[in-house]
Amino acid sequence: MAIPIVVMGVSGSGKSTVGAALAQRLRVPFADADDFHPPANIAKMSAGHALDDDDRHPWLESIGQWLARNPDGGVMSCSALKRAYRDQLRRHCPDIEFLHLVGSVDTIGRRQASRPGHFMPAALLESQFQTLEPLESDERGLAIEVDQSIDAIVEKYVSTTGSATAEEDR
Numbered sequence: 001m002a003i004p005i006v007v008m009g010v011s012g013s014g015k016s017t018v019g020a021a022l023a024q025r026l027r028v029p030f031a032d033a034d035d036f037h038p039p040a041n042i043a044k045m046s047a048g049h050a051l052d053d054d055d056r057h058p059w060l061e062s063i064g065q066w067l068a069r070n071p072d073g074g075v076m077s078c079s080a081l082k083r084a085y086r087d088q089l090r091r092h093c094p095d096i097e098f099l100h101l102v103g104s105v106d107t108i109g110r111r112q113a114s115r116p117g118h119f120m121p122a123a124l125l126e127s128q129f130q131t132l133e134p135l136e137s138d139e140r141g142l143a144i145e146v147d148q149s150i151d152a153i154v155e156k157y158v159s160t161t162g163s164a165t166a167e168e169d170r
Contacts, residue, residue, distance in 0.1 A: 002028055002073025004093050008080035009101035010128040012108045014146050014153075018101060019077035021150050025158060029070055033078035036062045050127045053084075060085055064092030071095070081131045086139060098141030099157050105129055107147055
């Protein structure tokens with residue numbers, strides 16, 4: 001049986017692309033946390049303003065509820081930049097695992113620049129790196145560099161975490 005997985009990282013790290021590929025590989029539902037933002041959050045980010053914790057709380061509650069509705073496996077792409085945010089998600093779904101997509105500011109900036117029209121402006125990238133709290137040793141998850149193909153990232157995650165066993169059980 002699979003478990004819910006959150007593909008996390010700063011904007012432009014490839015969360016949605018990797019998350020969708022991982023969900024397809026594991027044959028589980030996929031959701032993008034961007035789709036859970038209320039209109040006020042999108043307007044705030046589009047205007048070049050970073051969200052604060054009050055803005056994020058109801059958004060994270062919605063994401064946590066989705067994860068809890070998919071206890072047998074699902075993949076959510078979500079920045080989950082702070083430990084407190086990940087703790088909030090775990091309150092809904094204690095067994096979630098995190099796949100943290102990591103890369104340098106330059107690498108992520110180049111990736112972000114290739115996404116015209118996305119509501120997160122590149123100017124907020126630095127604030128995302130300042131906010132980021134990497135996974136701690138007591139958090140269930142894995143960090144993987146983004147400077148490789150999507151298939152390589154998914155394969156490394158599946159082979160390292162044993163998710164291949166869950167895939168074969170389906």
